Amino acid sequence: xxxxxxxPAGPAQENQQSPRTRRSRNPRRLVLRRVLLxxxxxxxxxxICGGWLAFRAVQIKQNLESAMVLxxxxxxxxxxxxxxxxxxxxxxxxxxxxDARTAxxxxxxxxxxxxxxxxANFSAISEVTVSxxxxxxxxxxxxxxxxxxxxxxxxxxxxxxxxxAPLAGIAPTLASAATTVQLSYDRLDGIDNTRLLPQxxxxxxxxxxxxxxxRAPLNSASRAAQxxxxxxGADGPRNYLVLVQNSAETRATGGISGALAVLTADxxxxxxxxxxxxxxxxxxxxxxxxxxxxxxxxxxxMGAYIQSVxxxxxxxxxxxxxxxxxxxxxxxxxxxxxxxxxxxxxxxILRATGPVELGTFDDPEVDALLAETELPTAxxxxxxxxxxxxxxxxxxxxxxxQDEYFAAVAGKVFGALAGGQGDSEQLVEALVTSSDQxxxxxxxxxxxxxxxxxxxxxxxxxxxxxxxxxxxxVYFNDGTGAKMDYYVRRTVQxxxxxxxxxxxxxxxxxxxANSAPADAATSLPAYVTGAGxxxxxxxxxxxxxxxxxxAQSLLQTARLNxxxxxxxxxxxxxxxxxVLTTELGPGDTATIEMDFxxxxxxxxxxxxxxxxxxxxxxxVLPLESTGACA
Numbered sequence: 074x075x076x077x078x079x080x081p082a083g084p085a086q087e088n089q090q091s092p093r094t095r096r097s098r099n100p101r102r103l104v105l106r107r108v109l110l111x112x113x114x115x116x117x118x119x120x121i122c123g124g125w126l127a128f129r130a131v132q133i134k135q136n137l138e139s140a141m142v143l144x145x146x147x148x149x150x151x152x153x154x155x156x157x158x159x160x161x162x163x164x165x166x167x168x169x170x171x172d173a174r175t176a177x178x179x180x181x182x183x184x185x186x187x188x189x190x191x192x193a194n195f196s197a198i199s200e201v202t203v204s205x206x207x208x209x210x211x212x213x214x215x216x217x218x219x220x221x222x223x224x225x226x227x228x229x230x231x232x233x234x235x236x237x238a239p240l241a242g243i244a245p246t247l248a249s250a251a252t253t254v255q256l257s258y259d260r261l262d263g264i265d266n267t268r269l270l271p272q273x274x275x276x277x278x279x280x281x282x283x284x285x286x287x288r289a290p291l292n293s294a295s296r297a298a299q300x301x302x303x304x305x306g307a308d309g310p311r312n313y314l315v316l317v318q319n320s321a322e323t324r325a326t327g328g329i330s331g332a333l334a335v336l337t338a339d340x341x342x343x344x345x346x347x348x349x350x351x352x353x354x355x356x357x358x359x360x361x362x363x364x365x366x367x368x369x370x371x372x373x374x375m376g377a378y379i380q381s382v383x384x385x386x387x388x389x390x391x392x393x394x395x396x397x398x399x400x401x402x403x404x405x406x407x408x409x410x411x412x413x414x415x416x417x418x419x420x421x422i423l424r425a426t427g428p429v430e431l432g433t434f435d436d437p438e439v440d441a442l443l444a445e446t447e448l449p450t451a452x453x454x455x456x457x458x459x460x461x462x463x464x465x466x467x468x469x470x471x472x473x474x475q476d477e478y479f480a481a482v483a484g485k486v487f488g489a490l491a492g493g494q495g496d497s498e499q500l501v502e503a504l505v506t507s508s509d510q511x512x513x514x515x516x517x518x519x520x521x522x523x524x525x526x527x528x529x530x531x532x533x534x535x536x537x538x539x540x541x542x543x544x545x546x547v548y549f550n551d552g553t554g555a556k557m558d559y560y561v562r563r564t565v566q567x568x569x570x571x572x573x574x575x576x577x578x579x580x581x582x583x584x585x586a587n588s589a590p591a592d593a594a595t596s597l598p599a600y601v602t603g604a605g606x607x608x609x610x611x612x613x614x615x616x617x618x619x620x621x622x623x624a625q626s627l628l629q630t631a632r633l634n635x636x637x638x639x640x641x642x643x644x645x646x647x648x649x650x651x652v653l654t655t656e657l658g659p660g661d662t663a664t665i666e667m668d669f670x671x672x673x674x675x676x677x678x679x680x681x682x683x684x685x686x687x688x689x690x691x692x693v694l695p696l697e698s699t700g701a702c703a
Contacts, residue, residue, distance in 0.1 A: 126185060126195075129176040133202060136173035140166050140205065147213075156220065163209075163217055170206040177202030193268040200264060201280055204257035208284070212250035212291075219243045234342040234491075237302040244298035251288070251295040258284040296525045304410065304522065306338040312346070312406070313338070314399050316413040317483050318383070320686050321462040321556035321601075325386035325548035325619065326533060327415045327512060327684045328558075330379060330395070332479030336412075336487065343491045345484045347403075350476030351380045354402055361397050364390060370619070370643045370650055371550075386548045386619070386683070387645070388413065388533030389523070392516035410522075413514040413533075414507065415684065416461040419486050420454045421503040426486070426495035428453040434481040442474060452482065462559050462686060466601050475600075511684045535621065536646035543623045543678035545669075547583055549685070552615035552654060555603030558685070560589035561614055561657075565682050566694035571702030577672045578629075581620045583665040587613070587657040615656045622649040622669035623678075629668040640667065 143166050150159035176182065177199045186196035219242075261281050266274040304311060313336045318328035333354075335347035360376030368375060371384040375391075379398045383391040392411035400406055423429065428451045433440050446468040449456055461479060469475050490500070507513040514533040517523045526532045534540060547565045551558055568580040590596055593612035602611035609615045622628055628649035631640040641652035655663045672678075682693055 125181055129179050129182050130198075132176040133173050133198060136169040136176070137202070137205060140169040140173070140209070143169075151217070151220065156217070159217060163214060167209055167214065170202070170209045173202045174206040191270075193265070194270050194273045197264050197266075197269055197273055197277055200260055201277060204261055204280070204284075207253055208257055211253040215246050216243075216250050219246045234340070235305060237305045237307050237341045240298045241302040241307065244295070244302075247291070247295040247298045251291045254284060254288045254291055258288050293529060296529060300517075300522055300525055303519075304338065304517065305341050305343075307340060310337055310339040311409040312336070313410045313412050314395060314408045315483065316383070316395060316411065317479050318413055318415040319462065319479070319556070320415050320417070320684070321466075321559040322553075323549045323551045323558045323561075323616070323683060323685065324381070324383040325550055325683055326383040326388055326391060326413060326514060329381075329551070330383065330413070331476045332483060333379070333399070334480050334483055334487075335399075335406075335408075343487070345487055347406075348477075348480040348484060350473055350480065351378070352473050352476060354379045354398060357398060357401070361394055361401075363394055366643075366645060370641075370645065370652065383413070384550050385535070386533070386546055386621070386681070387535035388514045389516050389527075392514070396518065408518065410515065410517045410519075415512050416458045417510065417684070417686070418503075418507040418512045419452075419461075419483065420457045421507050422486055422490065422500065423452060423454040423457055425499035425503045426489045429485050429489045429494075431482070431485055434477075436477065436481070439474060439477050439481065442469065443478070452485075457482075458686065462556075466556055466598050470598070470600065472600065510689050511681065536648060540624070540648070542676045543577075543579070543672055544621075544681070545579065545581060545623065545678055546619075546621035546681040547581060548619040548621075548683045550617040550619065552607075552617050552656075553603050553609045553613070554607035555609075556601045557587075557589065557593075557603070557612075557614045558616075559601075560587060560593075561616065561685070562586045562588050562687065563685060563692055564694055565680065565692055567678055567680055567696050569678065569696060569698045569702060570700040571698065572700060576670070577702065578668060578670045579622070579626075579672055579678065581622075581665075581667045581669070583618055583620075584662060585614075585616060585618070585655060585657060585665075586662040587659055589614070589659045591659050593659050609656065610658075613656055613658050615654065618653050618655065618665055620651045620653075620667045621645065621681075622651075623672050624648055626669045626672045629670050631668070632666040634664055 143162055147159055147162045147166060150156070150162060182195055183199060186192045186199065188195070258281065261277060261284065264277060266277055269277065302308075315334040315336055316330035317332035317334065318324065318326065319331045320328040322329040322331075324330075329351070331351050333349045333351060334345060337344050337346040357377050360373050363376045367385050367387065367390060371381075374381040375384050376382075376394060379395055382394040382398070385391055392413075395411055396408040399408055430451045431449075434443070448464060448468055449460060452460060461482065465475055465478055469478060489495070504513065508529075508531050511530070511533075513531055515526055515531045516533075517526055523532075527534060527537060535546065545567060549558075549563070562585075564584045566582045568582060569577055570579075571577045589612060594602060594610070597612070599611070603609060605611055620628075624647045626649055628642050628651050631638055631651060631653060633653065633655070638653070643650040643652065649669065651667045653665050653667070655665065657663055678696065680693060682689070685692065
């Protein structure tokens with residue numbers, strides 16, 4: 074038999090297989106090899122990803138920094154109206170923010186946002202790049218395009234008229250820009266920076282702060298562009314009652330409304346069409362109906378005398394009451410809005426217009442009387458306040474003639490404005506300054522317009538959407554029945570003590586000092602001292618100090634010169650209200666303290682104070698904090 078050429082291998086032959094063949098069939102070694110290979114690939118991918126993310130991070134940083142460097146130059150060019158140069162600078166800014174956004178929204182960068190521990194930093198940076206690009210391309214660029222076509226001279230009064238068409242044309246652009254900035258602010262402010270690295274949290278907070286600085290004036294400009302055309306009579310004549318507040322006799326919004334005027338706006342043309350004094354209006358019996366809650370705090374006088382409509386700090390209430398009173402006394406008249414201002418507003422305006430020659434007042438009796446006085450023949454920013462709040466009382470004894478002089482002076486200043494006297498930019502600055510000081514208020518009878526006004530500081534609302542968070546108010550009402558508040562000096566300060574339970578206690582501290590001369594009872598005119606007609610001895614000053622706490626807080630205790638004292642406790646809306654009365658002789662000082670508890674620690678407190686003859690910077694003192702918030 075021939076042996077088979079393919080006989081089975083025996084044990085010896087099996088042992089002769091190569092070591093490589095045996096290793097390749099070992100499962101554990103095969104798995105280990107694959108794991109090592111996978112890990113190597115993963116490390117390589119991580120290195121590539123890390124390098125790419127680092128590259129993108131450098132791109133973002135460099136582009137955002139380059140854009141920030143260009144912004145001051147852009148602002149200077151726009152201010153100087155060098156619009157061609159501003160356009161080129163803006164092109165560079167847009168290029169940098171677009172490149173930063175491209176890097177910050179790169180798919181790999183976005184994916185890194187889901188990583189544990191560090192992912193929030195990638196997401197936050199993405200949001201910053203998107204917001205920066207949105208603000209530049211959707212807010213700054215469209216506004217610059219409009220500025221290039223805007224006729225600035227048309228916004229300056231000429232021959233008694235302001236062309237409001239350019240404002241109407243830019244209104245949609247401003248509204249869109251304001252919305253973009255507000256959305257960007259909300260997006261960045263909503264990021265939890267406690268999860269971020271300091272290198273990310275710091276720039277994020279800076280961006281939030283800068284957007285916050287921009288959004289307020291931009292929102293104001295947007296509302297102004299929406300409001301002014303119609304309010305200036307673009308759609309038909311408008312009549313505005315002007316309350317000229319006299320700070321020598323305080324009221325919560327500034328001062329007693331001794332002088333009254335009516336301005337008519339028609340197609341941008343402004344004219345003084347009527348004027349009068351509060352004494353001519355007399356007493357309203359029965360009183361005009363007012364909010365019962367406020368009447369309990371400020372008495373029936375709110376609805377009985379136009380001089381007292383602003384005993385309340387809520388200007389919408391005061392304005393509506395004044396409108397009703399004027400229309401009732403002037404049959405057939407229609408008031409479409411109410412404006413309130415004080416002599417410091419006139420001083421601010423006179424800085425823009427320059428001196429205004431008074432000349433004659435078209436009233437022979439007033440002209441004859443003024444000829445016998447030493448009152449100035451021209452008013453400027455330096456003499457208008459002492460003239461209206463002090464000198465006029467020393468030289469004109471008849472109250473009705475004093476009010477006529479007030480109204481006539483206001484008419485002369487308005488005439489200078491309407492005639493185009495002065496610089497328009499300085500005028501806008503004067504009005505903004507007056508609003509910031511709380512000396513300028515506006516109310517519209519048109520609901521849609523008032524809704525826009527209500528979101529601004531010139532609304533003067535004591536309750537509502539503008540009053541939220543830790544908002545306090547300190548207001549003063551004269552109880553002397555005279556003009557002695559010209560001599561009162563005040564300071565107001567908030568003292569905060571924080572606890573660990575999320576609530577704070579605030580103390581409102583108010584000091585009042587009577588700086589009248591020691592012989593005020595005899596050296597000052599009877600009309601200034603009141604001559605004791607309302608139960609306050611000549612030379613002394615009686616003041617009702619009204620303090621508002623934040624919504625839902627509690628009014629607890631009060632002290633006068635360190636001693637506990639009972640106080641009147643009320644509510645206005647959902648805000649607690651405390652009222653204390655003081656009476657000071659010449660040289661006397663009083664310190665009032667009212668405590669408010671259960672105040673939620675959500676934000677820094679806001680403090681609204683009655684504007685007086687003093688500079689607000691001298692009245693409102695810095696916040697002092699103790700306890701957990703120190």
